[in-house]
Structure formats: structure tokens, C-alpha cells
Amino acid sequence: MKKIKIKVNGKIKTVLSNSKLSDLLNNLNIPIKKVAIELNEEIIDKKRSNNIKLKKNDKIEIVHFIGGG
Numbered sequence: 001m002k003k004i005k006i007k008v009n010g011k012i013k014t015v016l017s018n019s020k021l022s023d024l025l026n027n028l029n030i031p032i033k034k035v036a037i038e039l040n041e042e043i044i045d046k047k048r049s050n051n052i053k054l055k056k057n058d059k060i061e062i063v064h065f066i067g068g069g
Contacts, residue, residue: 004056021052024060036063 002017008024015024021039025032037044038061044052 004054006054006056006058006060008060009062015054017056019054020050021054021060022049024054025049025062028062030062034065036065037061038063 003014004017004019005012005014006024007013008028013024015027021037021044025037032046032049035046037046037049039052040059
């Protein structure tokens with residue numbers, strides 16, 4: 001299976017070319033309810049993550065929510 005390179009939070013990652021955004025989040029053990037996700041400078045609706053196929057050179061930023069007072 002062919003692999004592609006993407007950038008996640010500034011770091012290069014190699015994933016299978018048929019990977020979806022939801023696959024990446026699962027592989028990274030990302031708690032989807034506690035993050036915001038940006039794909040190529042556009043905020044993503046997390047409900048769509050299973051429908052978004054990753055492409056070569058995609059830039060993904062994952063920001064964790066932190067509670068505080």
C-alpha cells in the first residue's frame with residue numbers, strides 16, 4: 001500500500017494513502033471530544049472526520065482543550 005507524508009502539529013508523519021482523518025486520530029489516541037482540529041488552515045467539524053480522506057502534504061493542527069479557573 002502506498003504511503004503519503006502529512007504534517008501533524010508541525011511534525012512530519014507517514015500514513016497510508018487511503019487513511020481518513022478519523023484513522024489518524026485513533027492511531028494517535030486523540031480524545032476527539034477534547035480537541036479542535038484544523039486541516040489546511042480550516043476548522044473541521046469532528047463529526048465529518050470519518051469522511052475526510054487525508055492527502056499528501058495535508059497540514060493538521062490538533063489543539064487540546066484545557067480546563068482551568
